[in-house]
Amino acid sequence: MKIYKTLERYTEKPDAEYIASGHRACQGCAEVLALRLAFKVLGKNTILAMATGCMEIISTPLPLTCWRLPWIHVAFENAAAVASGIESAIRILRQKGKIPDVPINVVGIAGDGGTSDIGLQALSGALERGHRMIYICLDNEAYMNTGIQRSSATPYGAFTTTSPPGKKSIGQSTWKKDMPKIAAAHNIPYVATACPSYPFDFLNKVKKATMVNGPAYLHVLSVCPTGWRIPSELAIEYGRLAVRSGFFPLYEVENGVFRLTYKPESLIPVKEYMKGQGRFRHLTEKEITEIQERINKEWERLLRLCEATKP
Amino acid sequence: MKRVGIEVSAAIAEAAKLARVEVISAYPITPQTHIVERLAELVADGELEAVYMNVESEHSALSACVGAAAAGARTFTSTSAQGLELMHEILFIASSLRLPIVMVLVNRALSAPLSIWCDHSDVMAARDCGWIMLFCENGQEAVDSVIMAYRIAEDRRVLLPVMVNIDGFTLSHVIEPVEFPEQELVDSFLPPYNPLFTLNPERPVTMGAYGMPEIYTEAKYAQEMAIKGSKAVVKEVMEEFGRVFGRRYNIIETYNLDGAESAFFALGTINENIKTAIDALREKGKNIGLISLRLFRPFPSEELIEILKNLKRLMVIERAMPQGAENTPLFNEISSLAFHNRLEIQLENYIAGLGGRDVDPQEFITIATNPFQKDGKMNYKVIGVRG
Numbered sequence: 001m002k003i004y005k006t007l008e009r010y011t012e013k014p015d016a017e018y019i020a021s022g023h024r025a026c027q028g029c030a031e032v033l034a035l036r037l038a039f040k041v042l043g044k045n046t047i048l049a050m051a052t053g054c055m056e057i058i059s060t061p062l063p064l065t066c067w068r069l070p071w072i073h074v075a076f077e078n079a080a081a082v083a084s085g086i087e088s089a090i091r092i093l094r095q096k097g098k099i100p101d102v103p104i105n106v107v108g109i110a111g112d113g114g115t116s117d118i119g120l121q122a123l124s125g126a127l128e129r130g131h132r133m134i135y136i137c138l139d140n141e142a143y144m145n146t147g148i149q150r151s152s153a154t155p156y157g158a159f160t161t162t163s164p165p166g167k168k169s170i171g172q173s174t175w176k177k178d179m180p181k182i183a184a185a186h187n188i189p190y191v192a193t194a195c196p197s198y199p200f201d202f203l204n205k206v207k208k209a210t211m212v213n214g215p216a217y218l219h220v221l222s223v224c225p226t227g228w229r230i231p232s233e234l235a236i237e238y239g240r241l242a243v244r245s246g247f248f249p250l251y252e253v254e255n256g257v258f259r260l261t262y263k264p265e266s267l268i269p270v271k272e273y274m275k276g277q278g279r280f281r282h283l284t285e286k287e288i289t290e291i292q293e294r295i296n297k298e299w300e301r302l303l304r305l306c307e308a309t310k311p
Numbered sequence: 312m313k314r315v316g317i318e319v320s321a322a323i324a325e326a327a328k329l330a331r332v333e334v335i336s337a338y339p340i341t342p343q344t345h346i347v348e349r350l351a352e353l354v355a356d357g358e359l360e361a362v363y364m365n366v367e368s369e370h371s372a373l374s375a376c377v378g379a380a381a382a383g384a385r386t387f388t389s390t391s392a393q394g395l396e397l398m399h400e401i402l403f404i405a406s407s408l409r410l411p412i413v414m415v416l417v418n419r420a421l422s423a424p425l426s427i428w429c430d431h432s433d434v435m436a437a438r439d440c441g442w443i444m445l446f447c448e449n450g451q452e453a454v455d456s457v458i459m460a461y462r463i464a465e466d467r468r469v470l471l472p473v474m475v476n477i478d479g480f481t482l483s484h485v486i487e488p489v490e491f492p493e494q495e496l497v498d499s500f501l502p503p504y505n506p507l508f509t510l511n512p513e514r515p516v517t518m519g520a521y522g523m524p525e526i527y528t529e530a531k532y533a534q535e536m537a538i539k540g541s542k543a544v545v546k547e548v549m550e551e552f553g554r555v556f557g558r559r560y561n562i563i564e565t566y567n568l569d570g571a572e573s574a575f576f577a578l579g580t581i582n583e584n585i586k587t588a589i590d591a592l593r594e595k596g597k598n599i600g601l602i603s604l605r606l607f608r609p610f611p612s613e614e615l616i617e618i619l620k621n622l623k624r625l626m627v628i629e630r631a632m633p634q635g636a637e638n639t640p641l642f643n644e645i646s647s648l649a650f651h652n653r654l655e656i657q658l659e660n661y662i663a664g665l666g667g668r669d670v671d672p673q674e675f676i677t678i679a680t681n682p683f684q685k686d687g688k689m690n691y692k693v694i695g696v697r698g
Contacts, residue, residue, distance in 0.1 A: 045512045049378060060520035062530070070510035073519035074377050074404050081371035085336060085378025085386075086510060088362040092333045093384055096360065098503075104512060122374065125367030 016040060023066040024058040028232030030239060031055060031138045031222035034196040035109070038136065039069065041206040042105045047086055048072070051079035051110035051119060054145040055138065076110075077118040080126035080135055083108035087131040105134060105210055112139040112153035116179045127186040127215045134209045134216045137179060140224035148227040152177040155247070156294070157287060158279045160227075165282040175294070183217035184253040190216040192252035192261070197223070197239025201250055201261050208252070221248045229278020241273040246299040251306070258305040270295050314490045319450035319482050320345030322489045323389075323415055326457035328359045329497045330413075332387040333504075334379035336364040336372045340394040341427045342479035343417040347389055369394035373401040373412070380410040381518055383509035385461065388412065391479060392419035392433045399437060405472045406441030407534060408518055411464030411504070412472040413457065414442075418579065418630075419479040420666040428667020429479035431578065431630040434607075435640045441534060443473045443541055444608040446578045448564075450487035452605075453477050455558055458492070462501050462548045469541045470507070476607075478580040480667065492556050500555050542609050549605075562611045563618065567593065568600035573624035575601045575675065576645065581628060581664055588675035599679055610644055616652050619645075624657045626678055629691070630664045638690050659683040660691035670694060 018039035025032040031054060039046065048071045050056050056073045059066040074082045087106040093099045108126070110119050115137040123135060142160045143149040150163035154172045165171040184191040189212040194202040202220070209216035223239045225232040242248040243262060247270055250262040270292050274280040283291075317325070323346050327335070335354070337347040353359040362379075366372045369390050376386040390398060395416060405412055416434055420426040434444065443463060447453040453475065460473040477483055508516045522530050545562055553559035566582075567589055568574060575585045582603050592599050602618060602625075604611065619625065629639035638646065642660040649656055661678060663670045674694055686692040 047382070047510045047512065057521060060517055062520040062522045062526050065517035065520060067517050068515055070512055070515045071517045072378065072381050072408075072510060073521075074374055074408075075400055078371060078374035078401070081366065081374035082378035082381075084364065084366075084371075085334065085375030085380075086382045088334050088336075088364055088375065089379035089382035089384035089386075092360070092362045093382070096333070099383070099511075121367060122371045125371055128367070129365065 016044070018046070018068045019059065020066045020068060025054070026226050026232065028225040028235040029054075030196050030224070030235045031140060032058065034138060034202065034220050034222055037196060037199055037203060038206045041203050042107065042210065044069070045102055046105040046107060049074070049079050049083040049086060049106070049108045051114035052076040052145075053111040053114055053138075054140075055109065055111075057145055076114055078122045079108040079110045079114060079119060080123040083133045083135070084126040084129060084131040087133045106132070108133060108135045110137060111143075111145070112137060112141060112179075113143045113151040115139075116152045116177045124186065127183060127188050127217065130188075130214050132214060134218065136218045136220060138220055138222045139179070140222045140227060141176070142224070142227050144224050144227040153179065157283050157291060159282060160279070170287060171282065180217065180219045180253070183219070184256075187256065188215040188217060189213065189255055190252070191219075192217075193219045193221070193248065193250055195221040195239045195243055195248060195250065197236045198243060198250060198262060205252060205261070208254075227279070229281070230276060238273070238277070241268070244268045245270045245273040246295050247273050249299065249302055251302065257309045257311055258302070260302070260306055267299065314488055316486050317450070317489050318345060318484065318486050319453055319477065319489075320484065321349045322450050322454050322487075323457060323477070324349035324353060325491060326454040327387045328353050329492065329494060330458055330461045330501055331385065331503070332359070332361055333384040334362050334364065334376065334386045335388065336366050336375040336379065336386065337388050337390070338366055338369045338372045338394060340369070340391045342419060342483045343389045343391040343394070343415070345483065346415060346417070350387070369397040370401060373398040373405060376412045377401060377405050377408065377410055380412050381408065381510050383504065383506050383511070385504040386412050387414075389415040389417065391417045392421050395433045395437055396421065399440070402437055402440035402442060404519070407530075409470040409534075409537070410472060411461070411470055413460045413464055413475065414472065415453075415457065415475045415477060417479045417483045418476055426666040427479070429481055429630070430665045430667070432632065434474070434476050435631040438608060438640060441471065441538060442608060443469070443471050443538065443545070444476060444606070445473065446476045446603070446605055446607055447482065448580055448582050448603070449482065450485070450489045451558070452560070453482065454489055454491065455552065455556070455560065458497060458501060459548050459552050459560075463541065463545055465504050466544050466548070467507060469537065469544050471538055471541060476579065481580045496555060500552065538609050542606070542611060545606055560605060562604070562606035563614050564603050564605055565618065566601040568602065568618070571598050571600035572622065573599050573626070573679070574622055575599070575626045575628055576641070577601070577603055577628035578607065578641070579630065581630060581670060584670055584672045585628070585675050588672040588679065591672065591676060592679055597679065612648055616648060616654070619649065619654050619656055622656055624659070626659045626661060628661050628663050630662075632662055632665055632693075642691065661694055662691055663694035668695060
């Protein structure tokens with residue numbers, strides 16, 4: 001697989017924009033940046049099925065729309081099911097000669113809540129059925145659209161409005177659900193984690209997702225300045241810190257083979273990543289040390305997985 | 312036209328095949344299963360060129376139909392009871408997105424207690440979801456209704472999903488003589504689905520945008536106008552179906568109503584037993600008839616008023632038990648019509664046949680010959696309930 005280094009070599013029309021300016025995303029929103037980049041790879045022949053969430057609300061106040069691609073929103077939990085219906089329709093209509101025989105990227109998009117909580121069943125069903133579709137989870141680690149409530153993707157210890165720290169609470173009391181590995185457990189051809197703070201890594205993964213014969217799952221860490229309580233100009237920086245600290249490793253799983261796509265020479269302390277984020281402000285040194293230990297273990301485990309699945 | 316003895320579920324699958332459905336998405340639930348099993352076989356054997364999607368839930372079954380219909384395919388699904396409840400959220404969205412999905416609802420009682428047998432509590436709980444709703448009494452009607460349903464749904468004056476209701480077991484699992492129309496004749500009656508808009512990269516559209524308070528009311532009003540307006544199209548389609556296939560249907564069906572003073576009002580297969588009771592009553596000189604709706608949504612108010620004007624007594628038979636309501640859904644519609652149109656008619660409300668309970672024709676004879684007694688504190692009488 002060719003690894004692209006610059007955006008220009010990436011797409012037929014690098015200047016093409018498929019999400020119009022004037023949308024209502026917050027300043028510094030990494031989600032909308034991720035999508036903007038992804039569409040440059042996906043191109044014009046793309047159909048989007050989007051779950052309820054930030055991206056839907058910022059982009060489509062009737063009768064306006066930001067989408068220059070065919071786009072449909074149905075409900076919160078069924079982006080994968082809707083996308084699989086679209087893919088099935090396209091398959092049969094093409095077979096019957098009713099639509100042109102050109103490749104179309106069918107893309108399901110949902111946030112971390114729409115993916116790892118309420119939409120998990122529909123996603124699992126769609127992955128199991130083997131539709132040729134790309135599913136992108138935009139993970140900003142909480143229900144940000146409704147005002148920062150915890151999801152199963154919220155990191156341990158984080159403040160949200162429904163996991164508030166208090167005398168008897170550390171904040172979020174469970175560890176982040178490992179969605180990419182759950183997706184990989186469906187034995188689909190391609191699973192990857194990505195972050196728009198590493199744009200070329202991300203773009204390559206989107207490109208790979210378009211090339212596999214079957215479902216592809218992309219789990220994209222999307223820094224949310226509003227929910228994470230950080231200055232909006234630091235969204236890209238915090239994405240980098242998440243990756244460099246091992247909090248959010250960048251890897252891919254191609255036909256069961258794990259591979260780190262970015263391996264820092266050494267991990268920076270998670271404290272470097274967590275400090276400055278309002279959602280972790282209440283944590284004590286001891287608690288941060290505990291989180292560091294857990295991150296180390298997860299990282300070691302990931303390295304061993306990469307080693308063990310090496311072809 | 313060939314006439315064969317066939318299980319009604321299998322006949323419905325054959326009707327979907329005649330309609331050339333392109334995407335079928337369904338989850339197994341009794342008593343609906345035989346329909347989609349047969350469709351899966353037809354696709355597996357190459358007799359029907361379609362995608363059969365084995366989805367993981369009814370919620371996804373209808374969601375996939377929404378996606379497939381939006382992408383321009385003719386879609387089919389079928390469910391019962393709890394399955395319909397799991398689809399409930401998407402029922403509203405399918406109709407609001409104006410997608411001509413056809414679903415056969417094999418009517419079944421809702422849990423709890425768990426019951427796989429027939430009543431209408433499932434459809435009545437979904438009656439205001441914006442779907443056009445048809446009811447059938449026999450296998451032939453079910454087959455013809457599926458074909459008509461696509462023609463109605465895809466009419467550009469309509470563009471709404473259609474639910475074809477058939478009673479679980481008492482219709483779905485019986486073997487009946489059914490006439491299947493020739494494929495060429497169906498093709499001429501039902502042209503390929505040609506949607507106004509699809510999810511097409513050459514002509515991108517946004518479907519399912521969110522509506523601010525400034526626009527939501529107008530969107531819902533437009534939708535209401537569409538379903539109200541669909542009644543004329545339903546009539547037109549039924550008339551044309553009669554011309555093409557020789558079997559004539561009306562949005563309201565009546566039995567022995569000419570000159571009748573009183574009538575039963577009911578939906579579905581229970582009508583067969585009511586008709587038996589009516590025949591017996593007629594022999595005794597009682598002038599009584601039956602009114603049933605083939606079209607339940609949109610509610611055929613104007614046509615019903617014309618019929619009810621000539622009656623003195625109407626006995627509404629409902630196969631669903633409302634919880635905490637003033638009256639049953641069917642009765643509420645009828646009494647609202649009667650009140651607002653100042654009809655001088657005695658209305659009585661009965662609940663019968665819940666969860667597959669048989670209702671003997673004798674019960675209807677008793678109802679017809681005895682004046683209405685209030686059932687305790689209820690405004691309706693529950694037939695056959697044991698103390």
